[in-house]
Amino acid sequence: MSELALAVFAAARDVHAAPRETRSRQYEQFAASFDDRAYVDELSQRGFRWLARSDPAFPPLLGAIHDPPPGLFLRGAADTRVLAAPSVAVVGARSCADYGAHVARGLARGLAAAGVVVVSGLARGVDGWAHRGALDAGGTTVAVLGCGIDRDYPRAHARLAAEVAAAGLVVSEYPPGVAPAPWRFPARNRIVAGLARATVVVEARERSGALITADLALEEGRDVLAVPGEITSALSRGTNALLRLGATVVTGPEDVLEVLGIAPRPNEDNGGPAPGSPAAAALAALADGAATADEIARNARLDPAATAAALVELELAGVVTSQGGVYRR
Amino acid sequence: MLARTFTHALVGLESRRVEVEAHLQNGLPAFAIVGLADRACQEAKERVRSGIASAELQWPGHRITVNLAPADLRKEGSGFDLPIALAVLAASRQVPLGALAGHAAVGELALDGRLRPVPGTLVAAEGARRGGARRLVCAAESGPEVLLAGVEPVPVRHLAEAVAYFRGERDPPPVEAPPGDVAVAVPDLADVRGQERARRALEIAAAGAHNLLLAGPPGIGKTMLARRLPGILPRLDDEEALEVTRIHSVAGLLPQGGGLLRTPPFRAPHHTASTAAVIGGGPHPRPGEASLAHRGVLLLDELPEFPRPVLEALRQPLEDGTVAVARVGGRVVFPARFQLVGTMNMCPCGARGDPAAQCTCSPQRLDRYRERLSRALLDRFDLVVALPRPRAGELGGAAGEASAAVRERVVAARARAGDDLARTTDADALLTRAVERLPLSGRGHARVARVARTIAALAAAPHVAPEHVAEALAYRSPTELAVA
Missing domain, CATH: 3.40.50.300 (P-loop containing nucleotide triphosphate hydrolases)
Structure with missing residues (x-):
């Protein structure tokens, strides 16, 4: 049985690539005329690779799940070893709040800086910010698509996908040309959960895709962590429910690293802004949480010009992030 | 019997000299305006006729043809009322022919002979100056505008006043002092x-x-x-x-x-x-x-x-x-x-x-x-x-x-804007680093550089220093807008 033939056959018939598909007569006819090598050649001409499940490089964690894919199509420069490296899935709502975006980015940044591969689904919202955070830290990140490997979905993330491919891998169980369909996203989520040693849910409504990922991770016996949110926010209902069920509380990248048994790297040697500088004052003004530029200026006793300059300095150093005029550390 | 006056028609923000000729012929009494006059301009007939009657002047019982030359230029609006009325009156010798020389006229007539101001009088007056007219007869309200154009206004309230002026029965009104600036209330x-x-x-x-x-x-x-x-x-x-x-x-x-x-x-x-x-x-x-x-x-x-x-x-x-x-x-x-x-x-x-x-x-x-x-x-x-x-x-x-205090700094910064402010090496390095880290396009780079120069000018700095670039970066598109 050719795994590649199964993957292509299932995609062409718009069905899930389950092993039982190989028992049909249509499959036998298809497999008889399918030329593996020619297909792989064509893939590589378009810049894609194929990693079969039987390949020793296939990530063992993914191979161990209940319903592993026949293999993965890969796009990107990185070695297939990144798929087997210690990794964490960071997932959450597509329409996340500024809080979720900030937390996802910050967590991914901290995890990537500690050498952990950040896995997510390239979706809008939390997924996208998780990839960005990992890229910020110069780390490795893996995006799992719910459509053909040649597609960028959502289109708005085409540039992000290219950046992920340059610094890590974009993977999919679907061959080129497969259009995104609603049922493929839960299937994609099992690969996200399957690739990662632990899954962190950042913001999730009740009955959301991120909770599906968390459930899949639980079924496979992986760790599930959740970021607590405001109890009044609908975007936190899913994560807070996970916490009540016993998910590990995430308050920072250290909590995730502890679950993985990875020692956090000692603080960066540059150690933040010089004491006494406007940047240090601005950073201190952010100690109590998010603040607007005007609030920071008032608390740090800086004029608006110096505040703006100090905050940009901190942004470039990756110490604070800004969204909609609100700054967070 | 033929007479002519001059006025200036608006073409966008420019004006073109228009010669208004009135010809009285024997025949059945009639009044025709030719020369690509639009509707508002054609309606001048009624206003001019009533205006002349209200000024207790004679409406000539002739066949009257008014030509607006050049004939290929579209004429619009009601500013032709006054020059048409004056041309008709001059053709019927109710106004001495020679008195019109050196004058241009612009204004709309009311049915009772009063004169109303029309838009663009300033532009018409500038045209009159270029066309060699010394004086412009206009509505009293338009006097200050005409003065701005460097033409002597003859502000009149009523057609009868204009006629009296041309007959020499009334001295030209004294030249007013140039008008003051318009006071506009701007919130502070x-x-x-x-x-x-x-x-x-x-x-x-x-x-x-x-x-x-x-x-x-x-x-x-x-x-x-x-x-x-x-x-x-x-x-x-x-x-x-x-x-x-x-x-x-x-x-x-x-x-x-x-x-x-x-x-x-x-x-x-x-x-x-x-x-x-x-x-x-x-x-x-x-x-x-x-x-x-x-x-x-x-x-x-x-x-x-x-x-x-x-x-x-x-x-x-x-x-x-x-x-x-x-x-x-x-x-x-x-x-x-x-x-x-x-x-x-x-x-x-x-x-x-x-x-x-x-x-x-x-x-x-x-x-x-x-x-x-x-x-x-x-x-x-x-x-x-x-x-x-x-x-x-x-x-x-x-x-x-208050606005006034801020404006002083703005004026000072604009005065320095001509100075060629160069970026220091450190400022350049910061800009390069920012382009790599932040979602900034090529144009974004140029934008930040421009704003940084303005900030340096506001600070009266000799160079564009890193803090100026850093501040300029704070006013870039927020990430939400920049992530395409």
Whole structure:
């Protein structure tokens, strides 16, 4: 049985690539005329690779799940070893709040800086910010698509996908040309959960895709962590429910690293802004949480010009992030 | 019996000399106006006839033909009433023929013979000066405008007064002192409490004539801030003021008895305004909001709500400071060098950036909202400021600095703008690093460099230092807008 033939056959018939598909007569006819090598050649001409499940490089964690894919199509420069490296899935709502975006980015940044591969689904919202955070830290990140490997979905993330491919891998169980369909996203989520040693849910409504990922991770016996949110926010209902069920509380990248048994790297040697500088004052003004530029200026006793300059300095150093005029550390 | 007078017809912002000939022939009494006169101009017949009767003058019982030459130029409006009346009166010898020499006339007649001012008298007067006329007979209200053009006005209230003047029964009215500047009430920045970052951005925008985009939840004072921009801009110099006054004269927006408009104009068209209303146009091209905001501020409140064609049409004036309107009758160019200020919410429901509200927009809806603004247009905004909702406590703060104080700094910075400010090596390094780290396009690089130069000029610094670049970077597109 050719795994590649199964993957292509299932995609062409718009069905899930389950092993039982190989028992049909249509499959036998298809497999008889399918030329593996020619297909792989064509893939590589378009810049894609194929990693079969039987390949020793296939990530063992993914191979161990209940319903592993026949293999993965890969796009990107990185070695297939990144798929087997210690990794964490960071997932959450597509329409996340500024809080979720900030937390996802910050967590991914901290995890990537500690050498952990950040896995997510390239979706809008939390997924996208998780990839960005990992890229910020110069780390490795893996995006799992719910459509053909040649597609960028959502289109708005085409540039992000290219950046992920340059610094890590974009993977999919679907061959080129497969259009995104609603049922493929839960299937994609099992690969996200399957690739990662632990899954962190950042913001999730009740009955959301991120909770599906968390459930899949639980079924496979992986760790599930959740970021607590405001109890009044609908975007936190899913994560807070996970916490009540016993998910590990995430308050920072250290909590995730502890679950993985990875020692956090000692603080960066540059150690933040010089004491006494406007940047240090601005950073201190952010100690109590998010603040607007005007609030920071008032608390740090800086004029608006110096505040703006100090905050940009901190942004470039990756110490604070800004969204909609609100700054967070 | 033939007589002629001169007037000046508007063509866009220019005027062309029009000769008004009146010919009285024997025959059945009739009155015809020829020479491509539009409807308002054809209706002059009735006004002129009644006006002459009301002035207790004789309506000649002849066949009267009035020709407006050159005949190929379309004549529009009611400003021809007075010159037509004078030509008819001169042809019937009720006004001495020779007395009309050296005079031009413009004005609309009321049925009782009173004279009404018409739009564009300033432009007509400038045409009269170029055409060699010494004096312009006009409505009393238009006197100051005529004086601005350097022509001696003969302001009259009634047709009878004009006739008396030409008959030498009445001395020409004394030359008035040049009119003072028009006083325009501009709201003061002192009314704005808090919002220090936005005030600072407004000052930089004024100092560098940068286009400014304010983004934030509704009701936090975006429009309030934008309305205060003209108050901190330098006052217009003579030439600029004359340009602005001319445009407002043509649009009929000049306040009565006014002189030069020295305050930078402020225009805020609603987002339901048509392209022609914003850009200018119409069968007889008239200046639109973009031209009325020439040398001043054009505020587009709720920028994404404007129809795409309007926004795209604004790209020409943003690029070269002019609007070209092509019509069958020719092409008219209006100046439109304005400073653009846009406001927008962060999302269609308006809750983003507001800690007290939760955004309910779906990602698709959010994308659609942002897609309404093309990259090309967003790139025109040198300064983008995200204004989150301030906490209640801030609004009780002290009143802010007054506009006059800010304007002094702006004027000083503009005076230094000519200096060639170079970036230091450190500042260059910072800019390069920022382009790598932040989502900045190639144009974004140039924008930041421009703004940094303005900030350095405001600070009276000899070079563009890293802190200037850093501050300029704070006013880039917020990430939400930049991530395509």
